[in-house]
Amino acid sequence: MNAQAMVTAKPSGAQGALRLVLPVIVFAAGLLAWELVVRFKEIPPYVLPAPSVIILTLIKDWAVLSQSLATTLLTTLEGFAAASVGGIALALLFNQSKWVEYSLFPYAIVLQVTPVIAIAPLLLIYLEQQTAVVVCAFIVAFFPVLSNTTLGLNSVDRNLAGLFQLYGASPRQTLRFLKLPAALPYILGGLRIAGGLSLIGAVVAEIAAGTAGAGSGLAYRIAESGYRLNIPRMFAALLLLSLAGIVIYGVLALVSHLVLRRWHESALGKES
Amino acid sequence: MSAAQISSTVEASLTALAVSLRGVTKTYDNGVMALGPFDLTVRKGEFISLLGPSGCGKSTVLRIIAELSAPSSGSVRVARREGVPQPGHGIGFVFQEPTLMPWASVRENVRLPLRLGRVPKTEACARADAALASVGLADFADAFPRELSGGMKMRVSLARALVTDPDILLMDEPFAALDEITRFRLNNDLLALWRSLGKTVIFVTHSVFESVYLSQRVVVMTARPGRIQADIRIETVEPRGETFRTSAAYSDYCRKVSAALAPSYAEQSTL
Numbered sequence: 041m042n043a044q045a046m047v048t049a050k051p052s053g054a055q056g057a058l059r060l061v062l063p064v065i066v067f068a069a070g071l072l073a074w075e076l077v078v079r080f081k082e083i084p085p086y087v088l089p090a091p092s093v094i095i096l097t098l099i100k101d102w103a104v105l106s107q108s109l110a111t112t113l114l115t116t117l118e119g120f121a122a123a124s125v126g127g128i129a130l131a132l133l134f135n136q137s138k139w140v141e142y143s144l145f146p147y148a149i150v151l152q153v154t155p156v157i158a159i160a161p162l163l164l165i166y167l168e169q170q171t172a173v174v175v176c177a178f179i180v181a182f183f184p185v186l187s188n189t190t191l192g193l194n195s196v197d198r199n200l201a202g203l204f205q206l207y208g209a210s211p212r213q214t215l216r217f218l219k220l221p222a223a224l225p226y227i228l229g230g231l232r233i234a235g236g237l238s239l240i241g242a243v244v245a246e247i248a249a250g251t252a253g254a255g256s257g258l259a260y261r262i263a264e265s266g267y268r269l270n271i272p273r274m275f276a277a278l279l280l281l282s283l284a285g286i287v288i289y290g291v292l293a294l295v296s297h298l299v300l301r302r303w304h305e306s307a308l309g310k311e312s
Numbered sequence: 313m314s315a316a317q318i319s320s321t322v323e324a325s326l327t328a329l330a331v332s333l334r335g336v337t338k339t340y341d342n343g344v345m346a347l348g349p350f351d352l353t354v355r356k357g358e359f360i361s362l363l364g365p366s367g368c369g370k371s372t373v374l375r376i377i378a379e380l381s382a383p384s385s386g387s388v389r390v391a392r393r394e395g396v397p398q399p400g401h402g403i404g405f406v407f408q409e410p411t412l413m414p415w416a417s418v419r420e421n422v423r424l425p426l427r428l429g430r431v432p433k434t435e436a437c438a439r440a441d442a443a444l445a446s447v448g449l450a451d452f453a454d455a456f457p458r459e460l461s462g463g464m465k466m467r468v469s470l471a472r473a474l475v476t477d478p479d480i481l482l483m484d485e486p487f488a489a490l491d492e493i494t495r496f497r498l499n500n501d502l503l504a505l506w507r508s509l510g511k512t513v514i515f516v517t518h519s520v521f522e523s524v525y526l527s528q529r530v531v532v533m534t535a536r537p538g539r540i541q542a543d544i545r546i547e548t549v550e551p552r553g554e555t556f557r558t559s560a561a562y563s564d565y566c567r568k569v570s571a572a573l574a575p576s577y578a579e580q581s582t583l
Contacts, residue, residue: 197411199407199409199411200411200413202375202380202405202407203405203407203411203424204428205380206378206379206380206403206405207424207425207428207429207476208428208429209428213428217413217424217427217428218413221413221415221416222415224415302415302456303414303415303456303457303458304414304415
């Protein structure tokens with residue numbers, strides 16, 4: 041089996057490299073085309089800045105932008121933490137009591153389907169701005185955690201549940217040794233979605249708050265730069281937001297992989 | 313342990329009852345009557361097989377004995393060990409699937425019943441390792457279930473059932489999904505374990521050959537609702553081995569059991 045894995049590892053390794061190299065080539069080619077078009081057509085930076093100008097702006101405005109990045113990331117992190125704890129806790133509560141589930145689940149759905157961009161202005165009236173922004177991030181991110189955890193807790197192998205019953209496991213033991221580990225892949229999947237969504241929630245709320253005349257997050261910088269026709273800075277802030285989203289996703293995917301690598305199908309290679 | 317000693321210990325333990333079912337029935341919520349009325353007496357140390365067509369309630373009998381399912385009527389008596397309250401549990405259950413926790417190592421899987429019974433960790437680990445050694449998997453304690461073959465997973469499942477040192481071992485078609493060679497080996501290993509440990513074994517199967525090879529008694533069940541069609545005692549020289557599997561007596565018993573089983577299948581019009 042080991043020898044076979046060694047043999048099959050080669051083509052899959054080459055394919056892995058291809059999957060990494062090809063998008064990079066496409067990206068570089070796109071940037072080059074963009075740069076050349078802007079230079080030859082002499083498009084002014086307030087219409088479309090060249091990539092080089094965007095990078096220069098990023099360096100020049102780093103003091104402002106880095107502070108905004110930190111603000112947005114902190115908001116995202118707080119929203120994500122609240123969504124993770126809240127979603128998992130609520131799912132556990134639903135799992136313990138059908139009454140609670142039937143009473144509250146419809147409202148969780150209402151919260152999910154109402155566009156957060158429409159809720160944000162209302163929240164900004166009633167809550168302090170920083171709190172309102174975090175609440176928006178929470179609202180957007182918590183539902184996937186809740187629904188995935190609920191799904192996971194309900195996906196326990198029936199025979200294993202019977203085994204726990206046979207050995208007289210207490211509800212707490214069943215939760216700790218059976219339900220939570222069985223739900224873990226689902227929870228991690230939910231968290232991966234929630235990470236990106238809490239960034240989106242934070243950005244949406246910042247834009248709503250920004251138009252109300254306050255705030256210093258990256259989304260606010262984008263809105264502000266738009267009013268001032270500082271297009272290169274808009275692009276630079278957008279670039280930072282994209283990078284932040286990629287890093288958040290990457291970190292959560294890595295955590296998920298590290299936690300599940302020894303046993304779950306999703307984290308195993310195709311050959312093993 | 314010599315053959316004479318084995319037969320004497322088996323004789324001595326034949327006196328007491330391990331499991332007794334009287335007029336047990338099971339009707340599901342949807343009104344389907346799955347079982348009964350069903351009477352079964354199993355003596356301590358006995359190895360019996362429940363044999364019957366799919367859906368005849370064989371598994372239901374095991375689940376009722378294990379108290380995983382309540383009978384709709386009738387009485388169930390399961391002997392508990394006398395004297396000091398035993399550490400662990402009186403019943404071991406082996407499911408048709410290995411039913412291992414994929415997220416835990418083999419040792420953790422085997423240790424589970426002791427962990428649920430709050431046995432101290434060092435003692436529990438030692439007992440788990442001993443149980444693994446008894447099924448020939450001492451070297452795989454730190455492996456994860458997915459790294460094992462189907463037969464090895466089943467052995468882990470068996471070790472987990474044995475780790476509490478139960479009086480009664482309930483096995484629900486445990487080897488049905490395995491290839492024939494693996495199945496023969498596990499059959500022999502199971503017989504060796506039964507001889508050395510002296511447990512009461514109730515083994516559910518739909519294989520005539522397996523039931524005759526393994527058990528002292530084959531209880532043939534009718535189609536749903538399951539009742540006892542025949543109760544056939546298999547008598548041969550112990551310990552059994554490949555010579556028994558190829559003997560004329562073995563094929564005679566197989567023929568006899570098959571004949572007893574035939575009406576159960578005839579009743580099933582949907583086949």
